[in-house]
């Protein structure tokens with residue numbers, strides 16, 4: 001893989017990756033030796049995600065139920081939306097998993 005700006009082959013580097021305040025150490029990243037541009041490949045991103053879920057199987061983010069247009073509203077954390085691969089405009093299913101738990105599930109995968 002080559003850097004699109006410098007047209008130089010990326011080199012492999014180790015880095016720490018942080019998400020949700022969790023640090024995954026020694027993650028492989030491709031880095032341009034000239035401009036320092038960094039790219040995680042799909043494989044590496046999958047491995048990072050796996051490590052994060054293994055480290056923190058129950059990530060909980062507190063949100064207040066607010067009101068928008070007279071209806072109860074919860075703002076969704078960007079990290080969660082990104083990891084669930086949901087974009088603005090996508091449809092989701094909302095249902096009760098049990099008497100207290102509300103699940104939001106992407107309709108598309």
Ligand SMILES: [Zn+2]
Pocket residue numbers: 003004005006007008032033034035036037
């Ligand atoms: Zn470059």
